[in-house]
Structures are given as C-alpha cells and as structure tokens.
Amino acid sequence: LRDNRREELRAEIADLHPADVADLIEQLGHDEREALVGLLRPDFDGEVLSYLNPDLREEIVGLFEPKELAAAVADLDTDDAVDVIEDLDEETRREVLENLPAADRALVQENLTYDEYTAGRLMQRDLVAVPLFWTVGKTIDYVRAASDDLPEDFYDIFVVDPMHRVVGAVPLSRLLRQKRSVRIADIVTEEVDTIPATMDQEEVANLFRQYALVSAPVVDAGGRLIGVITVDDVVHIIDEEAEDDIRKLGGVGDTGVFSGIRDIARSRVWWLAVNLVTAFIASGVISLFEGTISQIVALAVLMPIVASMGGNAGTQTLTVVVRALATRELSSSNALRVVGKEVLVGLINGVVFAVLVGLIAWTWFSPMIGVVIACAMVINLFVAGLFGALLPLGLDKLGVDPAVASAVFLTTVTDVVGFFAFLGLAAAILL
Amino acid sequence: LRDNRREELRAEIADLHPADVADLIEQLGHDEREALVGLLRPDFDGEVLSYLNPDLREEIVGLFEPKELAAAVADLDTDDAVDVIEDLDEETRREVLENLPAADRALVQENLTYDEYTAGRLMQRDLVAVPLFWTVGKTIDYVRAASDDLPEDFYDIFVVDPMHRVVGAVPLSRLLRQKRSVRIADIVTEEVDTIPATMDQEEVANLFRQYALVSAPVVDAGGRLIGVITVDDVVHIIDEEAEDDIRKLGGVGDTGVFSGIRDIARSRVWWLAVNLVTAFIASGVISLFEGTISQIVALAVLMPIVASMGGNAGTQTLTVVVRALATRELSSSNALRVVGKEVLVGLINGVVFAVLVGLIAWTWFSPMIGVVIACAMVINLFVAGLFGALLPLGLDKLGVDPAVASAVFLTTVTDVVGFFAFLGLAAAILL
Structure with missing residues (x-):
C-alpha cells in the first residue's frame, strides 16, 4: 500500500466521507499516519480535521504549513474552523489567520473573543x-x-x-x-x-x-x-460532557487513548496521589489497633471486606446522584427524598450482607468475630449511603463539580469508618 | 396552590412547554404529583408523557384509564406513542391499542413487532x-x-x-x-x-x-x-448509552433517583454480592500469610495501600479503554499500541509511587518494609495497567459488554496480586 499504489489509494480515499478518513487516520500508527497525511496533503479536506479526535488533531495539524492549513480551514463553517484554530499555538494561529480570506478571518476572530466552552465559540455565523x-x-x-x-x-x-x-x-x-x-x-x-x-x-x-x-x-x-x-454540534457536546463525567468518576484526567504516554502518566498521577493520602489515613486508623490485630490475626484477614463493601456501596450511590445532578433530575426540591432513599437502601443492603458475611466469618473464625463484622457492615453501608448522597449534593451546593471530587472523599470516609467500626468493635467486644 | 387557585395553576401550566411540565412533575413528591396529574387530567397532553423519566412515567400512566391514555397518545408521533405503550403491562397495552384510531393502531403495532432498542422501535412512520x-x-x-x-x-x-x-x-x-x-x-x-x-x-x-x-x-x-x-431521538439514545456505561462502571443497575427503594436495593445487591466474592478471595490470600502478619503487624497496617493504589490505577486504565471501545476509537488495529501505552504508564506511575510509599514506610516502620512495599507497588501498578487494558478488550472480543464485567475482574486481580506481592515478598525477605 505504500509505494506503487499511492494513486489508487488517494483516489479511494477521495471517495470516502471526511469522517471515515478521520477514522482511518486514527486507526494508523504514528509513521503510517504521517505517510497517509503526506499523501493527502496536496488537496487536504479541512472537514477531516474537524472530525479528528482533538489529541490527534494537534499532531496532524503540526504536519502542515500555516498556509496549507489556512486553505484547508477556509472551506469550513465558522464553528468548525474555530474548533481547529483555537487549539493552535499563538504563533501558528496568527499565521493561519493571516492567510485566511479577510471575511472569514473577521468571523473566526470574533468567535475567538468568546470564552472556550461557550455558545460564542460553537456558533455558525452564516444563517438565514x-x-x-x-x-x-x-x-x-x-x-x-x-x-x-x-x-x-x-x-x-x-x-x-x-x-x-x-x-x-x-x-x-x-x-x-x-x-x-x-x-x-x-x-x-x-x-x-x-x-x-x-x-x-x-x-x-x-x-x-x-x-x-x-x-x-x-x-x-x-x-x-x-x-x-445546530444539533450536530450539540451531539458532540453531549458526548463530551458524558465523557467528562465518566473520566472524572474514573479518576482520569483529560487524556484518552490518543494522548502521549507522558501526558497520560502525568494526568493520572494527581488522582493516585490523592488516593495515596486517603490510603495512608486508612492505614493510620488500622495502626491504632495494631495491638488488637497482633492478638487476633483474623481481623487483618477480614478487615478489607468491610472497607471494600462500603466503598462499593458508596460508589453506587455516588454514581446515581452525580448523574442525576448532571442531567438536572435532582434539585433542591427532591434532594432530601433522594438522600432518604439512599440511606434506606444502604441499611437494607447493609443488613443483607451483614447476615451473609457474619455467618461466613462465624464458621471461618469464631461466632463473636461474625457478630463484630456484621455490626461493622451495617454501620459502614449506612454511612456509605448517607455520604454517597450528601457529598455530591454538598459539593454541588459549593459550586465544585461533584463528579471530580466526590469519590476521593467518599472512599476516605468508607475506609476510615469501615476499619474503625470493625477494629474498634473487635477491641471492645473481643478483648 | 392546592384549593382555590386550581384554575389559575391549570392555566399557567397550559402555557408551559410539555418538557417543562414533565420537569415539574418530576420535582414533586408522590402526593403532590398525583394531585397535579389529577388537575391536568381532563385534557392531558400526551407529549408530557414522552418527556417524563421512564421510571416516573410508569407511575403516572397508572393513574389514567386506558381510554384517556389512548386519547393522550393518539396525538403523538408514532415513535413517541410506541415509547409510552411499550412499557405498559399486557392488559393495559391491549386496551389502549383498542382505543386508538385504526390507522395509528396498525402503525404502533407494526413498530412493536421490532425488538426493543432497535431502529424499528425508534422510527417515526410519517415521512415525505x-x-x-x-x-x-x-x-x-x-x-x-x-x-x-x-x-x-x-x-x-x-x-x-x-x-x-x-x-x-x-x-x-x-x-x-x-x-x-x-x-x-x-x-x-x-x-x-x-x-x-x-x-x-x-x-x-x-x-x-x-x-x-x-x-x-x-x-x-x-x-x-x-x-x-430524527436526531432528537438520537440525542436521547446517546444520553442513555453514556448513562448506561456510567452506571455499569459504577456497579449500578437500571435504577435511578426515581426508582422505588426495593427496586434500587435489589438492583444493587448483585454487584455487591460479586464484590463480596472478590473480597473473600482477597481475604483468602491474606489468610495464607497469617503467620507472617502475626510476627510483623506493620504489614496489616500497610497492605491496604498496595491493593487500593492498584485498584485505582487499574480503574483509570479501565475507564479509558471501556470508553474508547464504546466510541469506536479503539479497534483491533490499534489495540496493541494502547495496551503497550497503558502498561508503560502503569510502570512509570508504579515507580513514582513506589519511591514515595517506600520512603514513608521506611521512616514509619523499617527500611526493609519500605523496600518490600516499593517492589509490591511496582508489580501491582504494572499488573493494573496490563489487566486494565486487556480485560475490557478480551471481554469485548468475547461479545460481553466490557463496561459491566471488567471492574469486578480487575479489582479481584489487583487485590490478589497486591496482597500476594506485598505479603509474599515480606515473608520471603523479612522472615
């Protein structure tokens, strides 16, 4: 596909929808990508750029001269042109703008005066x-x-x-x-x-x-x-916003599969660092009970169960509440009802799993350890439901995006409460 | 607002867009909701039903006689009518259909012959x-x-x-x-x-x-x-699909803030049950090292850190890969590159946090415990990157939705590997 059949390939690609050309570029490795863009370069369709994943677009755009870029962008609707131009560095942006026809340039520059992520950046200027x-x-x-x-x-x-x-x-x-x-x-x-x-x-x-x-x-x-x-731009935004929530809940920064390794590693370090602090707080709680654990090692075996079940139950509540906030299904008028529901669900499932885990621990280790872990489970799943609902609501009230910060606080709470309840009850009852 | 001003309220609501009426109904409590629907009942706008959250729609639809429902639905586009009718129970559905004009009934019934979640259910039949x-x-x-x-x-x-x-x-x-x-x-x-x-x-x-x-x-x-x-239906689908991924990743079933408590509790039990099995497997690994822990209690204090960091790093990779699969950015042609990237990111962050955690453990407990936990961290974050990428890709190959099943397997892997690496290395080196 590389050498003698270049013309054929070029002709075939010319028949494709720009969105499909963008897909093709996304599927290729770095070197093939450069080769393909080189092949298409003489009459590159600007539309392809607007369909490309933004991470990759940066890379592709770097392969062009500002003049070529201006020619490719000139055919685009204002909103798509702005979308491509806004990500360029200062210098390239200036050169591309200079090479645009004066009328287009004025419109693009006007759109650029509006903040990123506002309607002014998204709008198409031609209309009836x-x-x-x-x-x-x-x-x-x-x-x-x-x-x-x-x-x-x-x-x-x-x-x-x-x-x-x-x-x-x-x-x-x-x-x-x-x-x-x-x-x-x-x-x-x-x-x-x-x-x-x-x-x-x-x-x-x-x-x-x-x-x-x-x-x-x-x-x-x-x-x-x-x-x-127009609605096609909105489809992009809806995708982006959902994506954003998913990434924040998963503790991933702005990077995706097309980002560079260093960017990916860096974007994830912060979340891991926060998690580390959380983990050390939980460790601190455990270390309070070192004496108890050294006497009953079974506690060390079972304690992750309490924490992990609390974390999971809390995440469930959190997910539902964060999304309901994002989609405006949840507002101050029905917030209290939702919190009440989540606490009740936490209690119900807490009792269900307390019985189950209690019986297993009873037979595995001793009856009293079963009772202790059952009580700890109920406490922790109740707390998980309560904080899983209250934390995002509280953060939202404070103007903080609940998707990004809730999970950290929540796992801190469920870990600390889980270890404290289990080990504390054990120290009080068993020793 | 309840008694003497009913007429005023009705007039005010008649001026609202059906989407806003649906919002209003969603914000109210159960009793007020029934009162409001009773008020609007004489000339209820079918459009409101199609804007309601499906969980609530079921409740509201139950308040109407089949005849009234048929009258409200008759004015809707085929696709919206189908959307309302498909959720009714057998009996009500039959009665509503009988009360529809013959032409509408035929079209609705034809749409219903197609499977749920297919184009046949979504399509509008009137066209040019x-x-x-x-x-x-x-x-x-x-x-x-x-x-x-x-x-x-x-x-x-x-x-x-x-x-x-x-x-x-x-x-x-x-x-x-x-x-x-x-x-x-x-x-x-x-x-x-x-x-x-x-x-x-x-x-x-x-x-x-x-x-x-x-x-x-x-x-x-x-x-x-x-x-x-038409695209407005697609906007709904995009919302639903993103919602679906978020819920599956969060381990939440089909239920939302408007579902009943029993439904919510039941929908979450399964995920928690699966997590319980996972947690017990991890406990089993810990119990292999009871002897080691009873000699060095510091291990019990630090072991959750290794598992939790692995779980978090793995979830990051998982989130990115699951979404890239859902949005078709990831395919077999670039899968290997992505896996490679994720493994490298895991290694890089593994080393970063190994040094950090190692130093803390060194000063908190002893130098050798620092070395052990550092090695365990590198191993677990490497494994987290590898499995975080491979698991969803493998499940996708097998035709299983990667969003729903990946997280379970992954935390099992990172917990087991984390505990095994940390406690095993400790047993080998420290004792």
Missing part, C-alpha cells in the same frame, strides 16, 4: 434571517437568490426586527407547506429560546435536549442575532 | 418520499397539498424508486434554494446511509454521530422505506 413582514414566497425567492451566502444546511429560518433582534423562527418544513402568499408573521413561532453567546456549552446542550431542538439562534448582549447553533 | 423524476416545484406543491398527512417537522425529503426502495435524499435547505424547474434527480444525494429496522440503537447513534446526520431513512429487509429516525 428575514423580517416579519415578508411572505413565504419572498422568503423562498430570497433563499434561491442568496444561495451562495447561506450555510450549506439549515433547518430554521429566523425572523428578526429592524434592530436585528430575534422575534421568532420558522422551521423549514413549516415554510415549505405554506402557500407563497402566506405572511411570515402568520406562521412564526414567537417563543424561541435564544442563546446568549456567553452561555456555557453544557447549558446549551441542556436546552437542546430539553426542547428537542434542531437549531437555535445565538444573540449578543443586545439581543441581536449573531449566529446559530 | 417522492419519486426521482419529480421536479422541485412538484415536490413543494405536493408538500403543500398533503400537509396534513406529513410529520410536523421533517428535515430531509427521501427519494424512492417504484418499489419504494430508497435511492437518495434531499435536505430541505437544498430543495428550497433550487428553482422550481430543477429535477429532483439532479440534486439528490445518492449515498444515503439507510438504517435497517433491525439495527441496534447504539449502532444508529454511532451513524448519526459519525456523519452528523439530522434524519435518516429506515428500511425493511427488502430495502423499502418504512420510516425515519
């Missing part, structure tokens, strides 16, 4: 806006005439007043089924959710999800229409 | 299909004339041959910008991804995500056009 007094016929004629200046795909026509403020929207399918003589004013939906350019992307995704939107107008501080966000 | 030889003008006239039979919102017009097989699609925005005399054949996109009605919903979501689709045609086994799936 018409005044309220036009008819369906005039609108269709306008779309036909202005075809070149319009975005390739659009789903709603926005209706604006003379100040260019959004007064409503007309879905294309509604426009199409009306007679030419019907006035826009008679078919417009006036209650349109406008998105301030400064709105956080998570908020944007929630709006789209909540009202099953396909596109929505973006407005500046004065309420003037400046762009549009 | 035209033959290849029509012109833009004729298509627009048809849409205007047939307006009542068409779906409320649509984004693509599908082009079919005389056998009703899909030959292409025309996005509305493209149709609109063409002159009336242009032939559909000249503007049709022929390479359209058709979705077999039996396709799994996760697959459907991946197609939409991959090609940034807004709607896609669903075909039967003979390739004939039978429905359409």
Whole structure:
C-alpha cells in the first residue's frame, strides 16, 4: 500500500466521507499516519480535521504549513474552523489567520473573543434571517437568490426586527407547506429560546435536549442575532460532557487513548496521589489497633471486606446522584427524598450482607468475630449511603463539580469508618 | 396552590412547554404529583408523557384509564406513542391499542413487532418520499397539498424508486434554494446511509454521530422505506448509552433517583454480592500469610495501600479503554499500541509511587518494609495497567459488554496480586 499504489489509494480515499478518513487516520500508527497525511496533503479536506479526535488533531495539524492549513480551514463553517484554530499555538494561529480570506478571518476572530466552552465559540455565523413582514414566497425567492451566502444546511429560518433582534423562527418544513402568499408573521413561532453567546456549552446542550431542538439562534448582549447553533454540534457536546463525567468518576484526567504516554502518566498521577493520602489515613486508623490485630490475626484477614463493601456501596450511590445532578433530575426540591432513599437502601443492603458475611466469618473464625463484622457492615453501608448522597449534593451546593471530587472523599470516609467500626468493635467486644 | 387557585395553576401550566411540565412533575413528591396529574387530567397532553423519566412515567400512566391514555397518545408521533405503550403491562397495552384510531393502531403495532432498542422501535412512520423524476416545484406543491398527512417537522425529503426502495435524499435547505424547474434527480444525494429496522440503537447513534446526520431513512429487509429516525431521538439514545456505561462502571443497575427503594436495593445487591466474592478471595490470600502478619503487624497496617493504589490505577486504565471501545476509537488495529501505552504508564506511575510509599514506610516502620512495599507497588501498578487494558478488550472480543464485567475482574486481580506481592515478598525477605 505504500509505494506503487499511492494513486489508487488517494483516489479511494477521495471517495470516502471526511469522517471515515478521520477514522482511518486514527486507526494508523504514528509513521503510517504521517505517510497517509503526506499523501493527502496536496488537496487536504479541512472537514477531516474537524472530525479528528482533538489529541490527534494537534499532531496532524503540526504536519502542515500555516498556509496549507489556512486553505484547508477556509472551506469550513465558522464553528468548525474555530474548533481547529483555537487549539493552535499563538504563533501558528496568527499565521493561519493571516492567510485566511479577510471575511472569514473577521468571523473566526470574533468567535475567538468568546470564552472556550461557550455558545460564542460553537456558533455558525452564516444563517438565514428575514423580517416579519415578508411572505413565504419572498422568503423562498430570497433563499434561491442568496444561495451562495447561506450555510450549506439549515433547518430554521429566523425572523428578526429592524434592530436585528430575534422575534421568532420558522422551521423549514413549516415554510415549505405554506402557500407563497402566506405572511411570515402568520406562521412564526414567537417563543424561541435564544442563546446568549456567553452561555456555557453544557447549558446549551441542556436546552437542546430539553426542547428537542434542531437549531437555535445565538444573540449578543443586545439581543441581536449573531449566529446559530445546530444539533450536530450539540451531539458532540453531549458526548463530551458524558465523557467528562465518566473520566472524572474514573479518576482520569483529560487524556484518552490518543494522548502521549507522558501526558497520560502525568494526568493520572494527581488522582493516585490523592488516593495515596486517603490510603495512608486508612492505614493510620488500622495502626491504632495494631495491638488488637497482633492478638487476633483474623481481623487483618477480614478487615478489607468491610472497607471494600462500603466503598462499593458508596460508589453506587455516588454514581446515581452525580448523574442525576448532571442531567438536572435532582434539585433542591427532591434532594432530601433522594438522600432518604439512599440511606434506606444502604441499611437494607447493609443488613443483607451483614447476615451473609457474619455467618461466613462465624464458621471461618469464631461466632463473636461474625457478630463484630456484621455490626461493622451495617454501620459502614449506612454511612456509605448517607455520604454517597450528601457529598455530591454538598459539593454541588459549593459550586465544585461533584463528579471530580466526590469519590476521593467518599472512599476516605468508607475506609476510615469501615476499619474503625470493625477494629474498634473487635477491641471492645473481643478483648 | 392546592384549593382555590386550581384554575389559575391549570392555566399557567397550559402555557408551559410539555418538557417543562414533565420537569415539574418530576420535582414533586408522590402526593403532590398525583394531585397535579389529577388537575391536568381532563385534557392531558400526551407529549408530557414522552418527556417524563421512564421510571416516573410508569407511575403516572397508572393513574389514567386506558381510554384517556389512548386519547393522550393518539396525538403523538408514532415513535413517541410506541415509547409510552411499550412499557405498559399486557392488559393495559391491549386496551389502549383498542382505543386508538385504526390507522395509528396498525402503525404502533407494526413498530412493536421490532425488538426493543432497535431502529424499528425508534422510527417515526410519517415521512415525505417522492419519486426521482419529480421536479422541485412538484415536490413543494405536493408538500403543500398533503400537509396534513406529513410529520410536523421533517428535515430531509427521501427519494424512492417504484418499489419504494430508497435511492437518495434531499435536505430541505437544498430543495428550497433550487428553482422550481430543477429535477429532483439532479440534486439528490445518492449515498444515503439507510438504517435497517433491525439495527441496534447504539449502532444508529454511532451513524448519526459519525456523519452528523439530522434524519435518516429506515428500511425493511427488502430495502423499502418504512420510516425515519430524527436526531432528537438520537440525542436521547446517546444520553442513555453514556448513562448506561456510567452506571455499569459504577456497579449500578437500571435504577435511578426515581426508582422505588426495593427496586434500587435489589438492583444493587448483585454487584455487591460479586464484590463480596472478590473480597473473600482477597481475604483468602491474606489468610495464607497469617503467620507472617502475626510476627510483623506493620504489614496489616500497610497492605491496604498496595491493593487500593492498584485498584485505582487499574480503574483509570479501565475507564479509558471501556470508553474508547464504546466510541469506536479503539479497534483491533490499534489495540496493541494502547495496551503497550497503558502498561508503560502503569510502570512509570508504579515507580513514582513506589519511591514515595517506600520512603514513608521506611521512616514509619523499617527500611526493609519500605523496600518490600516499593517492589509490591511496582508489580501491582504494572499488573493494573496490563489487566486494565486487556480485560475490557478480551471481554469485548468475547461479545460481553466490557463496561459491566471488567471492574469486578480487575479489582479481584489487583487485590490478589497486591496482597500476594506485598505479603509474599515480606515473608520471603523479612522472615
């Protein structure tokens, strides 16, 4: 595939959807990747860049001259161009911008003035806006005439007043089924959710999800229409946000399978370091009972069971509460009910497993050790349910992302309580 | 809000978007919920049902007579109606179906013949299909004339041959910008991804995500056009699938904050039971070294650190690999590279924390205990990286969902290896 069949390969790839070309690049090893990009370089399709995983995109973009990059990016919609350009280093970004056509450059630069992860960065600048007094016929004629200046795909026509403020929207399918003589004013939906350019992307995704939107107008501080966000961008955001929660819960930083080894190792060190502190706190609790353990070694054998069951039960509660917070199913009005439920579930499962573990420990070691571990289990699963629910709620109240910090605190609590309850009860009852 | 202001409340709610009414119902307690639904009952908007959390929907649906339910559901799109009806018990389902208009009933029943979580269940049956030889003008006239039979919102017009097989699609925005005399054949996109009605919903979501689709045609086994799936349904699926992965990784079943206590407790018991078996296996390993521990109690104090660090490092790798598999970033062609990376990361972080923990144990207890725990850490974090990557890949190969089963196996491995390495090395070196 490398030498004599290059032309064939190039032709085959030219037939592929840019998303599939991006996939192909992602599947290859480092060297093959460079070779393939070299092959495609003369007429590289900018769309491929916007479909690439951001980690890899950085690597690929580095293979191009700023001029080539500008040419590839110039064909993209504003939002996709911004997506590629925002990750470049200062110097390359400046050079690419200089090589863009002046009109594109202005739009891209304007988008870049908004913060990352806001609607302003996501919006597409080309859109269709018409005044309220036009008819369906005039609108269709306008779309036909202005075809070149319009975005390739659009789903709603926005209706604006003379100040260019959004007064409503007309879905294309509604426009199409009306007679030419019907006035826009008679078919417009006036209650349109406008998105301030400064709105956080998570908020944007929630709006789209909540009202099953396909596109929505973006407005500046004065309420003037400046762009549009379409659902395909939102699909990305939803993926990213879910990904983000999963990674935070798993204690993984921003890195993924395409990141470099050093980046991966570094991103995970912090979480492991925090976990180490937690682990040493738990060890500290155990060391309080060294005397007890040296007399009854069975305690050392059984103690990880109490801690691990508590950690797991707590993680279950935590997972549910963190997600319910993220998807807005949980709010202050039903928080207390949820905490109550989780505590009860903790107690129920605590009793179930206390009996089970107690009987095993009873037969394995001695009846009294069975009783001690059973009591410790109930205590720890109760605490796991309580803190598994309260911790994310509390962090959320404090404005801290509950996905990232909860698990650390929680395992600290369940380890400490688990070891303390088990070893403490043992010291009190057995000695 | 309960008594004299009922009419006011009803009027206020009538102005809300159905999604917001659903939210309102979700925020209320059980009794208030029943009161509110009773208030809205006379002209209950079926749309509200399709926005409700499925757990709650079951409860709310139970408050209605089958006839009322049929009336509420009759106004919905086929896919939303199916979504509500599929969860009913046999008897209620039959009664609701009997009370539906005959045409709706036939469509709903047909959708129900497809398996749950397939494209057939998700598709909307109303759609716009035209033959290849029509012109833009004729298509627009048809849409205007047939307006009542068409779906409320649509984004693509599908082009079919005389056998009703899909030959292409025309996005509305493209149709609109063409002159009336242009032939559909000249503007049709022929390479359209058709979705077999039996396709799994996760697959459907991946197609939409991959090609940034807004709607896609669903075909039967003979390739004939039978429905359409739109992106708003896909947003739900993407949410569900991410949710699913998060819950499985967190060891939580299908239950959420709206489930009943007994359901929640039951759904979590299995995971805890599996974890219990794991914990006992780890205990078994410890019990092999009871003699060693009784001589050096410091080992009991430090051993949870080795196991917990291994478990955490492994979970990090696991999270990344499970997600990369779910999002198709990982395939057999780059699997080996990823495993290699993860093992290296495990080794690097293993050495970093080995030094740190070794020094602490050195000063806390004795130099040799420091050396032992350092060696055990390197071994366990190496194993964590290796198995954290290999386990989900292996399960995926075997056709088992890696999100659900990996974590159990992994913690078993890291606990067993952790305890064995630490206590075994201690027994060999220190005694």
